[in-house]
Amino acid sequence: xxxxxREVLGLWGGLVAVLSLSRRDVRAEEVxxxxxxxxxxxxxxxxxxxxxxxxxxxxxxxxxxxxxxSHTTTAYHPANFGRPLRIPESAKSWDSDYxxxxxxxxxxxxxxxxxxxxxxxxxxxxxxxxxxVGELEAHGGWMEALAASSGLPDEALKAFPTVEEIMAKxxxxxx
Amino acid sequence: MKKLFLVPVLxxxxxxxxxxxxxxxxxxxxxxxxxxxxxxxxxxxxxxMGQLFVDPxxxxxxxxxxxxxxxxxxxxxxxxxxxxxxxxxxxDNLSAPGGNVDHVDVYYNxxxxxxxxxxxxxxxxxxxxxxxxxxxx
Numbered sequence: 001x002x003x004x005x006r007e008v009l010g011l012w013g014g015l016v017a018v019l020s021l022s023r024r025d026v027r028a029e030e031v032x033x034x035x036x037x038x039x040x041x042x043x044x045x046x047x048x049x050x051x052x053x054x055x056x057x058x059x060x061x062x063x064x065x066x067x068x069x070s071h072t073t074t075a076y077h078p079a080n081f082g083r084p085l086r087i088p089e090s091a092k093s094w095d096s097d098y099x100x101x102x103x104x105x106x107x108x109x110x111x112x113x114x115x116x117x118x119x120x121x122x123x124x125x126x127x128x129x130x131x132x133v134g135e136l137e138a139h140g141g142w143m144e145a146l147a148a149s150s151g152l153p154d155e156a157l158k159a160f161p162t163v164e165e166i167m168a169k170x171x172x173x174x175x
Numbered sequence: 176m177k178k179l180f181l182v183p184v185l186x187x188x189x190x191x192x193x194x195x196x197x198x199x200x201x202x203x204x205x206x207x208x209x210x211x212x213x214x215x216x217x218x219x220x221x222x223x224m225g226q227l228f229v230d231p232x233x234x235x236x237x238x239x240x241x242x243x244x245x246x247x248x249x250x251x252x253x254x255x256x257x258x259x260x261x262x263x264x265x266x267d268n269l270s271a272p273g274g275n276v277d278h279v280d281v282y283y284n285x286x287x288x289x290x291x292x293x294x295x296x297x298x299x300x301x302x303x304x305x306x307x308x309x310x311x312x
Contacts, residue, residue, distance in 0.1 A: 040223055042284040042296075068222045069287050070215075098216035098288055124292050125285035 004094045004107045031059045031106070034073075034129065036099065036119070038066035045069065045122045047129040051161035051172035056110050056134050062096065063104040070098040071127070072120040073105055076152075081120075084151050088113035109133045114163060118156060126155035132166050196274030202246035204228050211239065215288035225249055225310035235290040236266050240273065243309040248273055250310075253297040254290045257283075273301050 032052055038045040045066070054060065062073040076086035077093035087093070088111045096105035098120075109115065112134035119127040161172040198205060211227040212219040220226050225241040239252040251273040255266060280298040284290075300307065 038285070041282055042287060043282060045285045068218065068224075070217050100216060101218055121286045121288050121291035127285070 004096075004105065031061050034060060034062045036062060036064045036066055036071040036073075038069045038071075040068060042069060045071070045119065045125055045127045046174065047073075047119070047127060049171045049173045050128075050159070051130045051132075051166040051169075053132045053166050053170045054109060056112060057108065058133075059106055059108045060131060061104050061106040062099070064099040064101050067101045070100055071122065072096050072098055073107075073117050073129075074120050076116045076118065083118075086114070086116035088115070091115065116160065123156050124153045126153075126159035128156045128159050130160050130163075130166060132163060196272060199240055199272045200248050200274070202226060202228070202242035202248070204240055207232065208240060211289060217288050220244070220310075222312050223310065224252065227252070229289075233270075235294065236269055238270055238272070241310065245309075247309075249300065249302050249306070251276075251299040251301070253299075254284070254294045255297065256290070256292050256294045258292065260295070271299065273299060275301060277301060277303050 032054055034052070035048045036045075037048050047062075052060070062071075064071050072095065074080050074083075074095045075093045076083050078085060079093040080095050091109075091111040091113065094105075094107050094117075099105060109131065110133075113132075115131040115133065117129050117131070159174075161174070166172055199208070203210065207230040208228040209231060210219070211217060211229055214229070214231060217227075225243050228240045228242070229237055235254050235256055237251075237253050239254065240248060241250045241252055243249050251271060253266070253269055259266075276299045278300050280296070280300065282296050282298075284294055284296050286292050286294065302309070
């Protein structure tokens with residue numbers, strides 16, 4: 001099961017986002033904030049953090065902090081423009097649609113596994129992210145599933161943090 | 176004789192260019208130009224560029240006409256997908272209705288609604304570099 005909602009954040013929401021990202025020990029009831037960023041000339045765009053480890057039942061909130069661009073958070077799932085499945089089979093897909101500056105979108109994750117997502121207008125520029133929910137089994141089959149999926153731009157494939165890096169650091173940033 | 180014939184032709188061409196520039200000098204430009212923020216979900220005023228208008232039939236290249244907060248035309252922008260910059264593709268006869276060009280900027284853009292792929296912005300500035308500040312925020 002997955003719950004998604006869309007909202008507009010004010011300044012205080014942004015400050016909370018910054019504070020929560022700086023905490024290494026993420027509790028299940030805390031909202032994990034992911035910022036959508038971009039350079040002022042649009043030459044580079046990214047999710048920050050790009051990789052997070054969360055617990056089942058935890059909410060992730062994406063917010064567009066880029067004043068000159070729109071972004072989406074869109075799961076790799078056949079329901080979204082026929083894209084390859086790169087989230088657990090039993091999990092529900094999500095697509096925020098375009099978020100203008102200061103708008104946000106939230107999803108609560110309950111199924112364990114690896115979730116890959118992207119930004120619709122910026123996938124070819126490598127704007128992707130990865131969320132790991134729970135503890136992964138040693139041979140959970142996720143690697144085989146990811147390896148089998150194709151049709152992603154090289155820039156997107158190169159940008160994903162590895163599962164090992166996310167498991168080790170809990171929060172992976174590429175700024 | 177040829178020179179005498181060229182004089183009125185050049186004068187007419189120059190007059191037509193001036194007329195075209197007058198038609199787009201202030202926001203909003205006449206149809207077929209449309210406000211980009213009403214065509215796709217983008218902020219109406221883009222920091223660094225301004226308020227954009229485009230004829231949808233010319234996408235993705237444009238021209239996009241960019242205006243400052245006072246509705247003055249500051250630049251004409253062409254958006255050229257990087258995948259189309261190859262031996263088999265060219266962009267010919269792109270219209271340039273904005274009049275005199277002060278200087279030109281060329282830079283990479285990762286994409287945005289409307290041109291959802293990496294592309295190059297070719298910006299013909301109709302104002303001095305110092306006046307680009309009018310669309311900075």
